[in-house]
Amino acid sequence: MADDETDAVLVARAAAGDAAAFDLLVGRWKDRLLRLALRFFRRREDAEEIVQEVFLRLHRAAATWRSDAPFEHWLLRIATNLCRDRLRERRRRPEVSLADLSDDVAGWLDAALRGASLEAARAEAARVLAAGLLDSLPPKDRMVLVLLDLEGMSAADVAAVTGSTRAAVKVRAMRARRALRRLAAGGGTGARGGTAAGRGTAAGGGTDE
Amino acid sequence: MSECRELERALRAPDFTAPSEAMRRHAAGCPACATALRAALLLRLGSDRPQDATTRPGFETRLRDRIAAAGGFAAAPERSATGDWSAAIVGLLRPALGAAAACALIAAALFYQAASSVTTAQTADLTSILSIDPALGVVLSDDTATTAAAAAGADAAAPPSGARPAETPR
Structure with a gap:
């Protein structure tokens, strides 16, 4: 089968039981989906699990895809729904507490948030801490921010992917940016003291929807 | 600003x-x-990932195993000779059923139309008989004296050939 077949043709063949067409779709989209999942889940195993689940759902529901909507939107919608659900589960677990960070560690994160360059190990530690802080955002808010600001998608595309409207996406983005600024300023999430990077509990900000 | x-x-x-x-x-x-x-910077730091991240080796194999466990790919239905015959019969039956339904509708419409015209014709016949035969009109009006006179008048009139003459009361 030619690799230049359109996604629509491959999905139709996969829906008819063509395993080769399905394999081509997997090869074409797996890395894109993995990179999106890695935005929310730092452990590669977790991100890959999301991607596997996306393709399992694609396998089950290929016949229900309507070709009047872009396949990419449909696939990303499955992926973002899965990521959102997993983020919600993670938020229910014991909250990440940054209250007990040493001044040294808090200093790394603070430096990272000022845009200073850090040595590799400290930079990685700062990433982990920052990811923990972002976990306290409502999953839908975080999703919209990542798709808009990091993935470079338009509000219309984000609306299509998240099953929302353009106006609703803009409102959510505005609210999410406000929450993110509170988080970055160390307030609004139960942070203690004025140390940047939100020393205090990183969870509890905003409401999950 | x-x-x-x-x-x-x-x-x-x-x-x-x-x-x-x-x-x-x-x-x-x-x-x-x-x-x-x-x-x-917090958003980027917390959402950072390698630009060239790819799935680990064995990703496809694991996925294939999971799909197989979930029932695998349904084989595309093969067309057998019997299947072709069935399809041909169904293909012929569909227009035939349509035509039969149309014929039934037309027959029903014709029957209804015919039934209506028979009723009208019958009414018209009765009216014409009454106008031709005064005796029948009198019989239907239940007037005895007029009936007798009408009967006498009818006897006086030339009876049609082959008709039985009416009996006169004694």
Whole structure:
């Protein structure tokens, strides 16, 4: 089968039981989906699990895809729904507490948030801490921010992917940016003291929807 | 103010990774922009991932195993000779059934129309008989004297050939 077949043709063949067409779709989209999942889940195993689940759902529901909507939107919608659900589960677990960070560690994160360059190990530690802080955002808010600001998608595309409207996406983005600024300023999430990077509990900000 | 807007726009660009010197200078004197800069860096730091991340080896094999466990791919239905015959019969039956339904409708319409015209004809016949035969009209009006007179009048009239003459009362 030619690799230049359109996604629509491959999905139709996969829906008819063509395993080769399905394999081509997997090869074409797996890395894109993995990179999106890695935005929310730092452990590669977790991100890959999301991607596997996306393709399992694609396998089950290929016949229900309507070709009047872009396949990419449909696939990303499955992926973002899965990521959102997993983020919600993670938020229910014991909250990440940054209250007990040493001044040294808090200093790394603070430096990272000022845009200073850090040595590799400290930079990685700062990433982990920052990811923990972002976990306290409502999953839908975080999703919209990542798709808009990091993935470079338009509000219309984000609306299509998240099953929302353009106006609703803009409102959510505005609210999410406000929450993110509170988080970055160390307030609004139960942070203690004025140390940047939100020393205090990183969870509890905003409401999950 | 325009610097604030420019900074805001730059922070939302997907390729933004670190603040420029100009952004740092502006943020140093503008608390709102300093917070916006920190927020943008927090989002990027916490969502950072390798640009060239790929799935680990064996990804496809694991996926195939899971799909097989879930029932695998349904084989595309093969067309057998029997299947072709059935399809041909169904293909012929469909228009035939349509034509039969149309015929039934037309027959029903014709039957209804015919039934209506028979009723009208029968009514018309009765009316004409009454106008021709005064005796029948009198019989139907239940007037005895007039009936007798009408009967006498009818006898006086030339009976049709082959008709039985009416009996006169004694």
